[in-house]
Amino acid sequence: MSEPVIDVEGLEVEFPRYGMPPVRAVKGLDLAILRQEIVGLVGESGSGKTTLARAIMQLVPPPGRIAGGRIRFEGQNLAALDPERLRTLRGRSMAMVIANPRSELNPLLTVGQQIGNVLKYHTGLGGKALRKRVIDMLKEVRIPDPERRYDAYPHELSGGMAQRVVMAIALICEPRxxxxxxxxxxxxxxxxxxxxxxxQRLVEKHRTAMLFITRDIGITAHFCDRVAVIYGGEIVEIAPRASFFANPVHPYTVLLLAAFSHNPRLRSYWLKEAEPATDTRPAERGCPFAPRCVRAQPHCRAEHPVLRELAPGHFVRCHYPVER
Ligand SMILES: Nc1ncnc2c1ncn2[C@@H]1O[C@H](COP(=O)(O)OP(=O)(O)O)[C@@H](O)[C@H]1O
Ligand SMILES: [Mg+2]
Structure with a gap:
C-alpha cells in the first residue's frame, strides 16, 4: 500500500456571514488519493466542490478560511509550509485546471510565453531548451501545428485549443x-x-494523482478509478467505480444516476416515487439530504448519519441505503 499523494482529514472550510453563523462549505471531509489514481467528485452546484479544491491548493478566498482538519501532500502538512515553499509546490508539484480557460490566459502574451514562463519560474530553464520543452508539451496536449501555435495569442484559439493550453500550463512541470x-x-x-x-493518458504516463470534479456523473463512469458524491459539503457516497455504478446505495446517488441514466430500473425507481421535495436547503439537524429524500424517516431528521463501509471500499452516509 503506497502512501497517498494527497490526504485530506476532517477538513472544515467556512465563509463568514454578517450577523449569521458562517456557511460551512466543507464539513469534516476525508479523502485520500493515491498515485496514478483518478477520483471523480460529483455534486450539484453549491455542494462545495470548488471550495474543497481551493482548500487543497491553500487558496481559499478570504475571509473564507480552513477552520479545521489537515491536508497532507506526500506526507507534508500544507498548513505548516511557509508561503514561499507553498508557491513552489503549487504549479510545480500540484496544479489545478479550471473551466473557462480564456479567463486563465493572459491576452497580452503568446501561448509559448505563457507556458514557458511557468516552466522558467519553476525550473530556471531558458533559451532553446525552454522552447523545445514547450513545443513538446503542445504536442503532448495534441495542439496541431505547435511551432506556429507557439506564437499565437489566446484570442486566436478556439475554446478547445484554449483549454488545452491551460492544461499545458498546469502540466508542464509534471505535477504529481x-x-x-x-x-x-x-x-x-x-x-x-x-x-x-x-x-487519462497523462495520468498514466506520469503516474499523476488526480481529483476530477464534475457535475456530470456520466463522465466518471468511463474515466475514474473511484467516484465520490458530495452533498452539502460532505461526502455521502464513495466507492470504486465498478461497485459505485453496479450498486449505488445513497438515495441521492441514485437520483443523480437516474437523471442521466437510460437504465430503466433506475429511472422507474424515481418516477414511481413521489417528486423529491423542492426545498434544496440542507437540513440543520439530521441528514442534510433528508428534506429532499423520498426514503427519509423521522430518524433521518434527528440524527446525522456517519460514513460507513457497506462493501469493501464502498462507503455511504445514510441510515437507510437503497437495498441491493
Ligand atoms: N468566496 C465565497 N464567499 C462566500 N461563500 C462562498 C464563497 N465560495 C463558495 N461559497 C459558498 O460555499 C458553498 C460551496 O460553494 P462551491 O464550493 O463553489 O460549490 P460548487 O463548486 O460545488 O458549486 C456555497 O454555499 C457557496 O455559496
Ligand atoms: Mg464549482
Missing part, C-alpha cells in the same frame, strides 16, 4: 497531483472526449 475543476464542461462533446482521453 492535479485537480480538474469542471474543466471540460464548457466544451462540446467531441472536444470534451478528446480532452478527457488526454488527461
Amino acid at each position: 497531483f492535479v485537480i480538474s475543476d469542471d474543466a471540460t464542461s464548457g466544451l462540446d462533446v467531441t472536444v470534451q472526449a478528446q480532452v478527457l482521453e488526454l488527461l
